[in-house]
């Protein structure tokens with residue numbers, strides 16, 4: 504049971520920008536690969552998300568902004584009318600259950616395979632540097648393909664993809680969007696000097712390498728207003744594809760975060776450490792110091808448990824906490840944490856694909872024995 508003598512406001516309402524939350528527990532974005540082949544969400548996805556609607560905020564699974572942005576089969580998209588209609592079923596179900604959801608906007612960049620790309624073309628990236636990773640295709644798991652470097656005159660088209668997706672997300676009934684600039688997908692491939700060897704205005708200096716993500720933030724906040732846009736960064740993760748870190752994490756991400764302040768975003772969301780692994784940062788990197796450069800609210804993520812969340816919240820290090828894996832097997836995670844109910848363990852083989860099994864069949868705890876003092 505939770506020690507009730509420890510005060511925490513994790514279970515109390517909060518605001519991230521203009522998004523009002525019933526509590527400070529956030530469901531982290533989780534790719535589950537259960538859309539149909541056209542990237543259209545279905546009733547199955549609506550059931551899954553609605554089961555988790557007691558989270559103060561759900562961040563959707565990463566959602567492809569274009570056919571070019573796709574890197575994993577059966578992941579959802581947000582660029583066609585059919586995808587908008589599919590997502591509307593999901594957002595309606597979450598809202599009916601009293602929840603909130605923002606959409607995570609995704610372009611995988613070099614983390615793709617020619618089999619997933621329009622006309623079997625090479626995936627695009629800041630530079631023609633191959634990732635050391637695997638992706639799911641219709642033929643199973645395959646090594647990523649060699650990418651080609653985007654031409655400078657193609658960059659406005661990338662920003663247009665984000666703009667269009669942001670408009671579609673609004674029409675699909677979301678409460679906001681999260682710019683996926685983490686886990687070494689396209690935007691972070693531009694940010695890090697390990698993956699960006701360009702010589703135009705999108706490469707070289709920190710100012711140049713952060714230009715694309717800032718232009719995307721500008722485009723997306725123009726659609727939504729800053730108060731409904733968040734951004735996810737992962738300054739020290741090698742995921743995905745064994746990507747080396749930037750050679751000066753503090754300078755690069757420090758500059759980026761200070762520039763982001765002008766958009767008055769709803770929140771900054773960090774993966775603290777290596778995604779889904781340890782929380783260590785290399786010598787000389789202080790993620791709390793980077794977070795302190797941001798003027799708005801902050802969501803912390805990566806290998807948290809309730810105790811760590813309570814203590815980091817008490818120290819004012821986080822405004823909200825995002826749990827990923829725990830939400831897979833505990834749809835009622837908020838209630839379980841709040842009332843000290845045992846958690847169900849998470850079976851990894853149900854992460855991706857496999858339909859309803861391991862997706863919508865996790866048990867809800869019986870709360871009927873709780874007395875009114877817990878309400």
Ligand SMILES: Cc1cc2nc3c(=O)[nH]c(=O)nc-3n(C[C@H](O)[C@H](O)[C@H](O)COP(=O)(O)O)c2cc1C
Pocket residue numbers: 531532533534535563564565607683685686735774778779780804805806807825826827828829854855
């Ligand atoms: C099955 C699975 C799918 C994930 N999909 C995404 C995703 O779509 N977008 C993203 O930014 N992170 C994704 N992540 C990373 C999680 O959001 C989170 O950062 C990670 O699991 C660490 O948090 P945790 O310790 O609470 O699980 C995924 C992780 C897992 C296990």
